């Protein structure tokens with residue numbers, strides 16, 4: 001949002017010294033957006049899982065924020081941020097979106113689904129080789145009609161993005177390279193301020209307050225929850241659990257939160273030390289399922305009928321489960337697990353789920 005637009009946002013409505021949800025929503029509404037995701041997503045209690053983890057009944061209540069149900073191409077967290085990113089993209093009036101991502105990217109799948117809704121053609125440049133058997137997100141990319149190319153590494157990916165854009169242009173098309181869209185980080189944070197407001201409202205409707213959020217996080221969405229924490233002084237902890245050791249998530253989260261605060265004209269500064277993110281549940285490395293993560297996937301499925309994935313949400317759930325088992329939460333405290341999607345990875349790792357005794 002420009003400073004002029006920020007000045008036009010409604011005057012801050014204070015409720016007990018905090019801005020109201022409508023005030024922050026109005027600020028976010030100044031940022032251009034196209035409607036893609038189905039929101040608000042449901043918040044569902046998981047009583048069987050809670051009872052299984054603490055059979056005495058002395059444990060917390062667990063609620064699952066179903067951002068896997070955002071409604072396009074198996075859903076997930078990225079559909080929320082694509083509303084802002086693709087609004088920016090549409091300013092260029094493209095007919096083709098070209099994007100470079102990982103081979104089994106949830107983001108790629110959701111981008112193709114969202115572009116389909118907007119009537120845009122999608123070209124994917126995925127890092128990796130086409131596998132002998134096409135499964136998971138990659139299979140869905142093909143089903144959604146994306147033109148798929150494979151890149152050896154990041155440099156090859158960049159070269160292909162530019163080459164394909166030039167080719168589309170030469171054929172009279174209007175390409176847009178989504179990797180060059182500057183909105184990714186801030187869009188995710190804006191989206192997860194909104195998700196947090198949804199959760200707070202959903203709990204308030206039942207006279208409940210959250211003690212702690214858990215979300216699979218490499219920093220972007222978590223930045224939004226951290227900002228909401230500060231904005232509404234709501235007294236809950238935010239526990240991000242990373243699926244990768246590739247970067248320092250707290251400093252990345254703080255950077256994105258501060259960039260987003262500036263975009264919204266908010267007087268908030270987040271320090272890396274304000275951010276809690278657990279790196280201990282990555283397992284061997286990014287993209288490789290872990291024992292604890294796989295157990296978490298099975299527990300959610302078998303006690304609540306909720307399908308997680310072994311790459312992101314399962315590892316985050318492993319963190320939450322470990323903390324609940326350690327007794328970090330008192331009886332009746334409210335723990336919110338944000339399900340960020342990723343279910344197609346279940347099929348990529350199909351052998352993991354066949355053992356009924358595990």
Ligand SMILES: Cc1ncc(COP(=O)(O)O)c(C=O)c1O
Pocket residue numbers: 076077106107188216217218219220221222312313340341342
């Ligand atoms: C299922 C899932 N959960 C969580 C994340 C991490 O989200 P963020 O980049 O907003 O931290 C991703 C990122 O790709 C994801 O696919």
